[in-house]
Amino acid sequence: MSKKNKFLSRSLFLFHLGGSACNNCDIEILDALTPKYDLERFGIIAVGSIRHADIILLSGIFNKKAAIRARRLYEQAPKPVIVLAIGGCACSGLIFRDSYNWDEPVGNYVPIDAYVAGCPPKPEAIIAAITQVIDKLQHPAPAGADR
Amino acid sequence: MAKKTTIIPVGPYHPLQEEPEFFKLYVEGEKVVGLDIELGYNHRGVEKLSEGKDYEETIFLVERVCGICSTSHPIACVQAIEEAGDLEVPQRALYIRSLIGELERIHSHLLWLGLAGHFLGFNTVWMWAWRYREEVLNICEQVTGNRNHYGMLKPGGVRRDVPATEISAIRKMLDTLSSPLDLFRDTVAEDPLIQARTRGIGTLTPQQIRKFAAVGPTARASGVDIDVRRDHPHAAYGMVEWDVVLESRGDIFDKIMVRIGEMFQSVRIIRQCLSRLETEPGPIDSHPKEVKPGEGIGHYEAPRGEVFHYIRSDGSNRPVRHKIRAPSYMNVPTNREAVIGETIADATIILAAVDPCYCCTERMAAVLDPETDRVLISGKELLQRSRRKTAWLRSQLGHEGPDLKWDC
Known part of the structure; x- marks a missing residue:
């Protein structure tokens, strides 16, 4: 966490990586950037390229075709990077976990810093997750302390 | 001299749209001469999953086919189940179905309007449209309990009633929404820059619409008069007064105007549904005990066009076959006709103009x-x-x- 703590302390760039989602988490993420919730007040802005990303938001299940791309995109991201799984599908597969086109949760092949449950999680929950992760990075708990 | 064709790959992960899809644009200079669309990043096998779930669970599954059409798919699905099993539906439930469906149409069209503004470089339109969309989502949360996946539908009725307190809240929201809707209509109709970017761009003729069997606002913008709500009345659409919005030229501008016009019609339908809900109390659910063997179909006019569900029942508690056809499946191929001959700068808005929904569209086919x-x-x-x-x-x-x- 120490490296993350050093490099990820200013305005962060957010990249949204939608898997085989039902589109709802994706729209709630965009919603968090619009005037009512306004994630930009924390200095966070959405960027179009993974090469600029400080935060990656994963949404939806990643089917067999999308999982390969998700792994490759994570490899292309500059490190250190914060990865958040948005929504029940990204966390566990939810209602699609029995699908023939899905193998395992995205957390098995992309290291994830925080999980946001919900179907879909509200923009408030997404903002809370992002700000809490940033807060943890800036004020790390002393060694041995209970998280 | 033979011109050189260049391929511009767009996607599958790109900032244009929030869903993964892969476009191959073939260009000669600035002009687009060909388009290939590759999908499959969103295929989840919903139809197969549905065969393993009972009828009540199936509704929750089809809700998650698409986050924006999360009432359209369930309405079409319950209608298919009701036709297959010959179930009764109380009248009050029909009004509630139409009410939720039209609320969804308003927020879906506002969402598209915002995204269209975003693609054209009008981020102000995006922010304003999404700001007013929040008002609709708040009401949806108040009435149904969730902002997007409502969980309101079940075979034989609806799950939750809409009590009088919420009726007045919906009326209040519609009142506050009327001036922004007027604003959007006037701004789009009069803004010279929007006109310059959208008039005569991505035009589809009625012949092309019929060739691709396109549906919904895409077809109505070209003057093809189809709307399942009128052609096969379902829910409460046969019991309220409203008009089909038609335009004639088939360019992007007309597609915007059709969607704005439909929002006004949705407000009209919701107001009528609310007054009927006030005056006609009754049960909201017929509590069906079993679904008889048979087969049934269900239509619903989703914000993007006709949604079609087919259910075959063998008398057990789960469907033996469930077939879904979503509107984007018919609409996305029209991009091929609309985008060829236009410039690269216009390609983004043309590809977005049909309001594509890839999570609805995904199905397994032969990949060549x-x-x-x-x-x-x-x-x-x-x-x-x-x-x-x-x-x-x-x-x-x-x-x-x-x-x-x-x-x-």
């Missing part, structure tokens, strides 16, 4: 290699794999189920 015409993976092969797994599971469990053999 364009150079060798070799089949990479076919739908049949996938189905066989799935059936083999079921057969294997059945043998493991020692369970003798019905022998199902259909041609798919």
Whole structure:
């Protein structure tokens, strides 16, 4: 966490990586950037390229075709990077976990810093997750302390 | 001198749209001369999953086919189940279905309007449209309990009633929404820059619409008069007064105007539904006990066009076959006609103009290699794999189920 703590302390760039989602988490993420919730007040802005990303938001299940791309995109991201799984599908597969086109949760092949449950999680929950992760990075708990 | 064709790959992960899809734009200079669309990043096997769920669970599953059409799919699905099983639906439930469906149409069209503004470089339109969309989502949360996946539908009725307190809240929201809607209509109709960017761009003729069997606002913008709400009345659409919004030129501008016009019609429908809900109390659910063997179809005019569901029942508690056809499946191929001959700068808005919804569209089909015409993976092969797994599971469990053999 120490490296993350050093490099990820200013305005962060957010990249949204939608898997085989039902589109709802994706729209709630965009919603968090619009005037009512306004994630930009924390200095966070959405960027179009993974090469600029400080935060990656994963949404939806990643089917067999999308999982390969998700792994490759994570490899292309500059490190250190914060990865958040948005929504029940990204966390566990939810209602699609029995699908023939899905193998395992995205957390098995992309290291994830925080999980946001919900179907879909509200923009408030997404903002809370992002700000809490940033807060943890800036004020790390002393060694041995209970998280 | 032969011109050189360049391929511009767009996607599958790109800032243009929030869903993964892959476009290959073939360009000669600035002019687009060809388009290939590659999908499959969103395929989740919903139809197959549905065969493993009972009828109540199926509704929650089809809700998650698409986050924006999360009422359209369930309405079409419950209608298919009701037709297959010959179930009764109380009248009050029909009004509530139409009410939620039209609220969804308003927020879906506002969402598209915002995204269209975003693609044109009008981020102000995006922010304003999404700001007013929040008002609609708040009401949806108040009435149904969730901002997007409502969970309101069930075979034989609806799950929750809309009490008088919420009726007045919806009325209040509609009042506050009327001035922004007027603003959007006037701004789009009069803004010279929006006109310059959208008039005569991405035009589709009625012949092209019929050739691709396009549906919804895409067809109505070209003057093709189809709307399932009027042609096959369902829910409460036969019992309220409203008009089909039609334009004639078929360019992007007309597609915007059709969607704005439909929002006004949605407000009109919601107001009528609310006054009927006030005056006509009654049950909201017929509590069906079983679904008889048979088959049924259900239509619903989703914000993007006609949604079609087919259910075959064998009298058990789950469907033996569930077929879904979403509107984007018909609308997305029209991009090929609309985008060819236009410039790259206009390609983004043209590709977005049909309001594509890839999570609805995804289905397994034969994937051909364009150079060798070799089949990479076919739908049949996938189905066989799935059936083999079921057969294997059945043998493991020692369970003798019905022998199902259909041609798919």
